[in-house]
Amino acid sequence: MIHAPVGCGYYTWGTRRHLGDVYNWAAPGVLENEAHHRRHCYTTAMTEQDIIFGGAEKLKRALLEAFRINPGAQGAIIYNTCSTALIGDDIEQVAREVSAEVGKPVFACASPGFCGVSQSKGHHEFNTQFYRWLLDYRKKHPELGLKEEEKTPYDVNIIGDYNIDWDLVPVIPLFEKLGLRIICVFTGNARIRDLFRLPDAKLNIVHCQRSATYIAELLREGYEIPLVRVSLFGMAQTAKALRDVAAWFGEKEMMRRAEEIIEEETAAVEPALSWYRERLSGKRVAIYVGAPRVWHWVKVMEELGMEVVACMTTFGHREDYEKIVQRVKPGTLIIDNPNEFEIEEMIETCRPDLFLTGLKEKYLIRKFGVPTLNSHSYEAGPYAGFRGMVNFARDIYQAVCAPVWSLARTEF
Amino acid sequence: MINQIINQVSEVPLEGITYKKLRPGKKPLTPEYIPPPPELVPAAKRAVCIDPSRTCMPFGAMWATLGVHRAIPFVQGAQGCTTYVRYTFSRVFREPASIASASFHEDAAVFGGRKNLVRGIRNLVCRYKPELIAIVTTCSSEVIGDDIQSFLAEALEMMEEEFGPEVLDLTRFVVVHTPSFAGSHVEGYNRAAKEFLKALSRRSGQPSEDLYFIPGFLMPGDLRELKHLLELMGVSFHVLFDISDTLDCPLVGMPNRIPYYPPGGTRVEEFVRAGDARAIFALSPDAGAAGAKWLSRRYQVPAFVLPMPLGVGNTDRLLKTVSEISGRPIPEAVRWERGILLDAMADTLHYTMMKRVALAGDPDFVAAATRFVCELGMIPTYILVGTKSASAAEEIWKTCEEYNCQPVLMNGSDQFEWEYALKQDPPDLILGHSRCVNISREIRVPLVRFGFPVYDRIGYQREPIVGYRGGERFLARIVNAILDHHYPDDRTHQ
Numbered sequence: 001m002i003h004a005p006v007g008c009g010y011y012t013w014g015t016r017r018h019l020g021d022v023y024n025w026a027a028p029g030v031l032e033n034e035a036h037h038r039r040h041c042y043t044t045a046m047t048e049q050d051i052i053f054g055g056a057e058k059l060k061r062a063l064l065e066a067f068r069i070n071p072g073a074q075g076a077i078i079y080n081t082c083s084t085a086l087i088g089d090d091i092e093q094v095a096r097e098v099s100a101e102v103g104k105p106v107f108a109c110a111s112p113g114f115c116g117v118s119q120s121k122g123h124h125e126f127n128t129q130f131y132r133w134l135l136d137y138r139k140k141h142p143e144l145g146l147k148e149e150e151k152t153p154y155d156v157n158i159i160g161d162y163n164i165d166w167d168l169v170p171v172i173p174l175f176e177k178l179g180l181r182i183i184c185v186f187t188g189n190a191r192i193r194d195l196f197r198l199p200d201a202k203l204n205i206v207h208c209q210r211s212a213t214y215i216a217e218l219l220r221e222g223y224e225i226p227l228v229r230v231s232l233f234g235m236a237q238t239a240k241a242l243r244d245v246a247a248w249f250g251e252k253e254m255m256r257r258a259e260e261i262i263e264e265e266t267a268a269v270e271p272a273l274s275w276y277r278e279r280l281s282g283k284r285v286a287i288y289v290g291a292p293r294v295w296h297w298v299k300v301m302e303e304l305g306m307e308v309v310a311c312m313t314t315f316g317h318r319e320d321y322e323k324i325v326q327r328v329k330p331g332t333l334i335i336d337n338p339n340e341f342e343i344e345e346m347i348e349t350c351r352p353d354l355f356l357t358g359l360k361e362k363y364l365i366r367k368f369g370v371p372t373l374n375s376h377s378y379e380a381g382p383y384a385g386f387r388g389m390v391n392f393a394r395d396i397y398q399a400v401c402a403p404v405w406s407l408a409r410t411e412f
Numbered sequence: 413m414i415n416q417i418i419n420q421v422s423e424v425p426l427e428g429i430t431y432k433k434l435r436p437g438k439k440p441l442t443p444e445y446i447p448p449p450p451e452l453v454p455a456a457k458r459a460v461c462i463d464p465s466r467t468c469m470p471f472g473a474m475w476a477t478l479g480v481h482r483a484i485p486f487v488q489g490a491q492g493c494t495t496y497v498r499y500t501f502s503r504v505f506r507e508p509a510s511i512a513s514a515s516f517h518e519d520a521a522v523f524g525g526r527k528n529l530v531r532g533i534r535n536l537v538c539r540y541k542p543e544l545i546a547i548v549t550t551c552s553s554e555v556i557g558d559d560i561q562s563f564l565a566e567a568l569e570m571m572e573e574e575f576g577p578e579v580l581d582l583t584r585f586v587v588v589h590t591p592s593f594a595g596s597h598v599e600g601y602n603r604a605a606k607e608f609l610k611a612l613s614r615r616s617g618q619p620s621e622d623l624y625f626i627p628g629f630l631m632p633g634d635l636r637e638l639k640h641l642l643e644l645m646g647v648s649f650h651v652l653f654d655i656s657d658t659l660d661c662p663l664v665g666m667p668n669r670i671p672y673y674p675p676g677g678t679r680v681e682e683f684v685r686a687g688d689a690r691a692i693f694a695l696s697p698d699a700g701a702a703g704a705k706w707l708s709r710r711y712q713v714p715a716f717v718l719p720m721p722l723g724v725g726n727t728d729r730l731l732k733t734v735s736e737i738s739g740r741p742i743p744e745a746v747r748w749e750r751g752i753l754l755d756a757m758a759d760t761l762h763y764t765m766m767k768r769v770a771l772a773g774d775p776d777f778v779a780a781a782t783r784f785v786c787e788l789g790m791i792p793t794y795i796l797v798g799t800k801s802a803s804a805a806e807e808i809w810k811t812c813e814e815y816n817c818q819p820v821l822m823n824g825s826d827q828f829e830w831e832y833a834l835k836q837d838p839p840d841l842i843l844g845h846s847r848c849v850n851i852s853r854e855i856r857v858p859l860v861r862f863g864f865p866v867y868d869r870i871g872y873q874r875e876p877i878v879g880y881r882g883g884e885r886f887l888a889r890i891v892n893a894i895l896d897h898h899y900p901d902d903r904t905h906q
Contacts, residue, residue, distance in 0.1 A: 011467065022441055345670065
């Protein structure tokens, strides 16, 4: 429930490819939605009157109506925005009242746009606010956690994987084959009931180390759940992730299984990968994505024989840049939070053959004759895990080797 | 488990994991369909808005600005107000859209956005050297109560001191107040149309024969078609907010000069001379009429607020008005194009007559399209006007009276109400934007995309729907969708 004027709800509706497999019915016998995006947008669509007289009442009514329209809903999250935060609507109070009335969890996330530098602050806020609320709610509803007899020594959470274009599909079986049980993914294709089980895991496997490390660290402090930081992009990093997780459990059998999986998966993808490596070798690449992916992907590009010439992030923190600097060759250009002007200068100076970036920049860079790849939502994912790597390589090959670039360079 | 299928493939082929191989599962939320409580279906009876068919006011103002040569919108708000709008432009046009942000943080919320504007404008002017900056406000700056005019004066003073007085000639400024809670993107465009003319237009005392046009949310292909018609008419004209060569630009070889500016757009000079115009036309009554009316009040330029020239009647109306005001007869070439459209309508009437059609979108698009589908002998059933509009309602009811039909008009409602009606009473065809794809699939009724936004098909922005030729293309899309969906192959050839 986006508590805001209409635009904030509109733009966040069905845009990034955070996919899921739970659907409402559109009609008897017909499930909603061909794609696996969020199908509906619920918003209070605040008007001038609401801004003047306050919107908390409207929010409460709206949320109660939303629950009546969706009896299958297991809970709700309210987000406030610039305008509703400035007028001081008490969304936490509304959340408590509605939750008591419908008997389902309602979490209020304070997320006004001006509250931070970028979406990175939003991730941080959600992590801490959600964790605090989760503890409180579990205390009142202890039945929501796993019962002692349901727990196993191999229960783990994956933290910070958002199932972008089904990234979890090639990733989850790797850990399952290792003998682990994934009880929650924070948050990719997750259910609210799974989120309540976050504190019941034995280990947190942390993928995105900017947006979700916060909650993993809170779980470590609060529940003494250790964490293992992994990267699930590329062959070597995914292999290392499996080895690190197995080593944490310290069981010989699991470590043996990890090697088996690595060997099997490598054999499955190596023929395709070597085909792409041959064609991509020596190409120059610039990377501009969310912070951890930059240093995750430096290695991936090297596995494809490509040379990283520039790295940029919008919301990298100091530690992200330290990791980037460790991984790139000397002489690589690194820009913090570049604007378009700086990106254009980078293109002129570094002359990359490929620019890994998001939707907003990709059309600009193409005007300079440089191929791009949508690296936020992917062109056709999944890109994670061993098998996703072939998709990644394929899309890079398609971008770099399309005939259009040489046609555009032909004198006419 | 969905993953099993993929992991059964022992060797991953070159094409990787295709969507066909992914086969992600679908899990129902409830064991079976539960209809919504009937009293909550009409949007007017609800506090919650479900699936709006409109977006925020700053978006419209930014759209207008991007149709001006070397113009950059400067958004006085938090970064999301810029980022999401840029996503939307990229998605719809597959083109770059440069928009600057004041990047509000907590201190701006507490102390106001003065510093952000003053520094932001300075940076923008010295790095991009734009010919025009449109300062577009947002919910947050309006709630805080930023005094934009005085901030701007301070910014200019500071730049004059730093760079010398020449800097003041470099860039023109327009301020558009667009608090999103006071209206939708349609109103944002409307306000921008007025503010641009108010800030820039002058009267030199030497009246010209030029006709001015404010197009509204027409796409590049539509604008080119409009210009083509006006060229055939032999009139001298200016299209304001002309996005045809700013949001649809060629890949011409490289490298481009930096910073990248698209080659086209209405020149500032054209706005300046608007006060001398022979007449001004608003082709979208809800998106642009405010500009035309202001010019008429201020400089007594005759203003014509007409329905979008979509279909026979609406295009006739525009051209007749142009002909009357300019004194130029309608040329044979235009009659020929009109004849081709009529010919296509005659050839396809058995496919279109009595077909029931539901429409959704922005008021100006929907009002004009309602007339066109009526001209095709189709029966409009449920009409969703995403932004509440008195003028669109009036135009729709006038059309329906002429063509004797009684659709259900949902003025300013949301898609939830409209979709529910479609599920109960499916039409033969849907005319709507890309957000209507799901309902089209769920009730298995073909969708013909038009209006804003269309982001899931290629080439839409270049294919016109206005004018006679555009009408013919639009008709072809409508008929082909009907043929694909409703006719077996043996009934399509003769």
